[in-house]
Amino acid sequence: MATQKLKSLAYIGTFGISAFITGTYFERKFSPQHNLKNPQDSPIFSTVFAATAVSPVPSETNVGRISQIMKYGFPGLDNVRSFDNFVLSYDKRNRVAHWVFEHITPECCKPNDQVDRALSEFTPDESIHPFFRSLNSDYYKSGYDRGHLAAAGNHRVTQKMVNQTFLLSNMAPQVGVGFNRDSWNRLERYVRRLTRTFKNVYCCTGPLYLPRKEANGKNYVKYEVIGANHVAVPTHFFKVVVCETKDGQFEMESYVMPNQVISDDTPLTSFMVPPETIERAAGLLFFDNIARSKFSKINHKKN
């Protein structure tokens, strides 16, 4: 009896370890270092493993910039990838990011003759395993836009930075007219404009899949999936923004907008929700490294 139990334990153990090794092998096999077509446009370092010591960081990285962007904490640690000017956590199950994180400064947003958005192409992210990678064909004729999570307009420093925002790992299916091209864009422009007042703006953006009460009175999470890879269509999107004031205080604003046609005259303030609501719904913690007492304002109200 005891031996039997030991045997099955050993079996489970072996299976677990070999599965782990296989997983690691595939992650490494498909990590950018092993799959370089265009090194300039690829992420700097591959998946972050929270509990394993693998993949030493290549020497010529912008580690300084990344720690600057993530200075106030990671919202989560699932499949983190860093690019020249933003950081992304990828949801392999939904084929859409969990979150993207940006540190937006006046320099990032100002017009730049050296950069042309029209030269950028929507590109599959080769650093994602093909099982979990979204493709242009998934979006084709779906009726949805390939909507940026990290907005192209926040990364006008170099052409390479803008190009990286066009990776499909940074896209989510968004309603085009009335949402992505209108009210969501209005929110993105508003966040950019905050850099006129605040020199340091931190912005976390991501999808939500929110439950809805159906006729039988029970709550269900229901969302469409598109294309052969079943890319999830989020029901909502969130943006959590933190502005650093000159006197070392912070102001936070957090928004949730439904992925649907929104009237242009709807004020952005009507989409403000408490940050805790988003944290619970998304399973993330925002700006964990800032003591809540340091926020002078949350959603325009004194804290």
Added chain:
DNA sequence: TTTGTTGT
């Protein structure tokens, strides 16, 4: 101003 799709 910035956000984008589709068909040829």
